[in-house]
Amino acid sequence: MINMKKSKSRKIKVGSLEDFKKKTVSNSVDNLSAVDVYFRVKGRDLLYCDVYAYPKGRPYGDFNDDIGLEIIRLNGKKKSEELIIESDLRGGSWENAFTILPKGKYIARVSHKQNLDGKKKATRFNLELDSKSFKETSVVPNDPLFPNQWHLLNIGQSGGRQGADTKAVEAWKNRTDASNVVVAVIDGGVDVDHPDLDDNLWINKKEKPNNGIDDDKNGYIDDVHGWNFVKKTPDPHKDMHGTHVAGIIGAEGDNKIGVSGIAWDTQLMTLDVFDKGKTYSDDNLIEAVEYAIDNGADIINMSLGYTIPHASLDLYKRAKPEMYKRYLNVFSRAIKNGVTIVAAAGNDDAEDNSNLSLPSAFSSEIDGFISVAAVDHSQFITDYSNYGGEITIAAPGGSTDSKKSMVFSTLPLADQLYGGMPGTSMAAPVVSGAVALVLAENKKLTPSGIEALLKHAAYKETFLKGYVQSGNLLDLDKSLQKAKGFKPKRVKNKNQDGSQLITGQKLSVPYDELAYTNIAERLWKNSGKDKVISYRFSNKKTSSNSTLLSPCQKRFITKLLEKIDNNTSLLFKEAKRKKSDFIIGAQNSKSGELSLSETSKGISFSWPFDSNPKCKKPISSWDKRAVTQDLGWALGLQTLDEKSEFKYTFTDSAMAWDYENDFNGFTSTDYAVINQVWSSF
Structure with missing residues (x-):
């Protein structure tokens, strides 16, 4: 923060900032000084606000100097300053921050941090206070403790990374209701009297409460909300763990009480296999699964289990064949009856190729x-989570670092109603809540189809490669967007030699480990969904350090596009107009890495080529590799992580990390995966 005693700030007052409004302030900040923009937030509701500072006349362009942005709350009569959030990107980057503001007085401080251009002129800026855009693309519940739920909306309130959440508020624009979906919580008992859960409990309508008669003749007397399998009664023990898990799935949303679940409305079936104990029996767990199947559950959440070190499912099968068969049969029966099962991977920091976590290993x-x-x-794997290539997906489970970094949810009335807990036990119900909304969106989806959808829609997080399948990280928004029309299918495409490739055919790198759809899907939408991609070369404005693209660099890129064209279903056409899908340029090699930006005229790629204007020397191997991998990444390929310990080489994929072999460009596997990615849209 600027030392205000040494550097006097300029003050501007803009009055009240209202919901669904934008305010823009144009001003300038002197060298090593600051401008304070004072504003108020009125009313009882929280204000969700994007704040931007960018060069005047150049929206979201770079400043000539280093500018910082702080949002500060003024407290008490003495108006002491409390920093809410800041954006202080290095260099001349424009600054932005997202924050949640309750009623109060605030300062948006734009400060001059460092002179970069050698001039001491004042830096002109626009400060934009935007409480409109977020609400246009998101839905936020009115639950007063919602700001504590970083797993639903992460603005850095727990010390984590802004945006590292499930994309729930974006997803809720499509759907919040899963009232026709029954989620069985096999766990400790749920507090059925909790005010944030009592309207979202499953009700066995065939059973009359407290009459001592098994009205529906299902073998369980008075089982109105579920069953306690330890005591053999309909009364669940009001357990902290089970209540917390239930709230993550389906605490009542937008009811002006407490917190929100992933699904605002759903039916929670409480199946207590612990009572007051810390362990469960195999018999009770199997019976609880049978109960869920027979009484209409659509989803089973199991935030329970244990890890056996130096073991595998195969060893378990041989050591306990009868128990293995019982579990396999009951889980298979659930799937056959349309019940999706979600299980916590375990909290023993154990890798799945040398340890067995039950029941999740199934x-x-x-x-x-x-x-x-x-x-x-x-969005880093936690220090406690079990991990490995057989685990389906990752989701927020919280950290043990602090209470704020835990997942915040419901607790029993006797335990203060709300609080935080960490664990894969918290990550599993995040996924179960997502499955509930997906199933509400498309009841025709089978359990295997739901799993395929979540994996297809998942964000492929590089840092999670090796910790879960393909680096899969739950993306609720994308899952809901794709739910209605999703049809898992076997995709057919052409191999390099013209023969047909069928999904599942053995590739040198598995499809899920190599596919990356984010940029490709954007290109697919921009190109008119016809797989014809237009491109053009440009020497201007492809980056802040644009330079000339030499003839030999153009030739190399053109030939590379021709190879992709000849070996995949994609078609590349050089555009004659300024607008195209790809804008290809060069920048100063000192930039060090690809500059990628999306403009109204297309997606701009600018590579830091070695200076070679007259083509007196051949393009370096490093430049060839960089261009090939970056284009592959744009078209649907994922850079293979170093953590693969060089399992894959350049003979398997151009996207491999390989410092020992010569780079040869795209392989048949690369072309096949590009085909499959584009056929999945």
């Missing part, structure tokens, strides 16, 4: 059985 044998690892508030 996800490797049964389609529609989803195992879940835990990430923290910065």
Whole structure:
């Protein structure tokens, strides 16, 4: 923060900032000084606000100097300053921050940090206070403790990375209701009297409460909301763990009480296999699964289990064949009856190729059985989570670092109603809540189809490669967008030699490990969905350090596009107009890496080529590799992580990390995966 005693700030007052409004202030900040923009937030509701500072006349362009942005709350009569959030990107980057503001007085401080251009002129800027755009693309519940739920909306409030959440508020624009979906919570008992859960409980309508008669003749007397399998009664023990898990799935949303679940409305079936104990029996767990199947559950959440070191499912099968068979049969029966199973991967920091986590390990044998690892508030795998290539997906489970970094949810009335807990036990119900909304959106989806959808829609997080399948990280928004029309299918495409490639055919790198759809899907939408991609070369404005693209660099890129054209279903056309899907340029080699930006005229790629204006020397191997890998990444390929320990080489994929072999460009596997990615849209 600027030392205000040494550097006097200029003050500007803009009055009240209202919901669904934008305010823009144009001004200038002197060298090593600051401008304070004072504003108020009125009313009882929280204000969700994007704040931007960018060069005047150049929206979201670079400043000539280093500018910082702070949002500060003024407290008390003495108006002491409390920093809410700041954006201080290095260099001349424009600054932005997203924050949640309750009623109060605030300062948006734009400060001059460093002179970069050698001139001491004042830096002109626009400060934009935007409480409109977020609300246009998101839905936020009115639950007063919602700001504590970083797993639903992460603005850095717990010390984590802004945006490292499930994309719930974006997803809720499509759907919040899963009132026709029954989620069985096999766990400790749920507090059925909790005010944030009592309207979202499953009700056995065939059973009359407290009459001592098994009205529906299902073998369980007075089982109105579920069953306690330890005491053999309909009364669940009001357990902290079970209540917390239930709230993550389906605490009542937008009811002006407490917190929100992933699904605002759903039916929670409480199946207590612990009572007051810390362990469960195999018999009770199997009976609870049978109960869920027979009484209409659509989803089973199991935030329970244990890890056996130096073991595998195969060893378990041989050591306990009868128990293995019982579990396999009951889980398979659930899937066959349309019940999706979600299980916590375990909290023993154990890798799945040398340790056995039960029951989650059955996800490797049964389609529609989803195992879940835990990430923290910065989307890194947690220090406790079990991990490995057989685990289906990761979701927020919280950190043990602080109370704020835990996942915040419901607790029993006797335990203060709300609080935080960490664990894969918290990550699993995040996924179960997502499955509930997906199933509400498309009831025709089978358990295996739901698993395929979540994996297809998942964000492929590079830092999670090796910790879960393909680096899969739950993306609720994308899952809901794709739910209605999603049809898992076998995709057919051409191999390099013209023969047909069928999804599942053995590739030198598995499809899920190599595919990356984010940029490709954007290109697909921009190109008119016809797989014809237009491109053009440009020497201007492809980056802040644009330079001339030499003839030999153009020739290399053109030939590379021709190869992709000849070996995939994509077609490349050089555009004659300024607008195109790809804008290809060069920048100063000192930039060090690709400059990628999306403009109204297309997606701009600018490479830091070695200076070679007259083509006196051949393009370096490093430049060839960089261009090839970056284009592959744009068209649907994922850079293979170093953590693969060079499992894949350049003979397998151009996207491999390989410092020992010569770079040869795209392989048949690369072309096949590009085909499959584009056929999946």
